[in-house]
Amino acid sequence: MALRKISDLKPAFSGDNVTEWQSPSGTRYRYERDRCAVGQEMGPGTEAYDWHVLAQNDLTHAKRKVFELINEDEF
Known part of the structure; x- marks a missing residue:
């Protein structure tokens, strides 16, 4: 199951770096x-x-990259 939108991507862990x-x-x-x-x-x-x-x-570009990788991996 691929993600439909970036806002569906929620962090499992978030720290300083x-x-x-x-x-x-x-x-x-x-x-x-x-x-x-x-x-x-x-x-x-x-x-x-x-x-x-x-x-x-920055976190925005990281989130976009993760979204892209998840959708590539899921299909």
């Missing part, structure tokens, strides 16, 4: 402000991420 989301299928996504990147978990519970560098380092 880290925000995490979980897709409907269970994959975790992590934005680290210090890295200027969004990580897509490589396997359930592995805590190993495939990192995607952002063009702009």
Whole structure:
């Protein structure tokens, strides 16, 4: 099941420099402000991420990237 709109994407965790989301299928996504990147978990519970560098380092761009990755992964 893919997400229909970005507003459907709610953080599972939010800290000072880290925000995490979980897709409907269970994959975790992590934005680290210090890295200027969004990580897509490589396997359930592995805590190993495939990192995607952002063009702009802010939460809005991170959320858009996570939304895009979830919808690519779900289809």
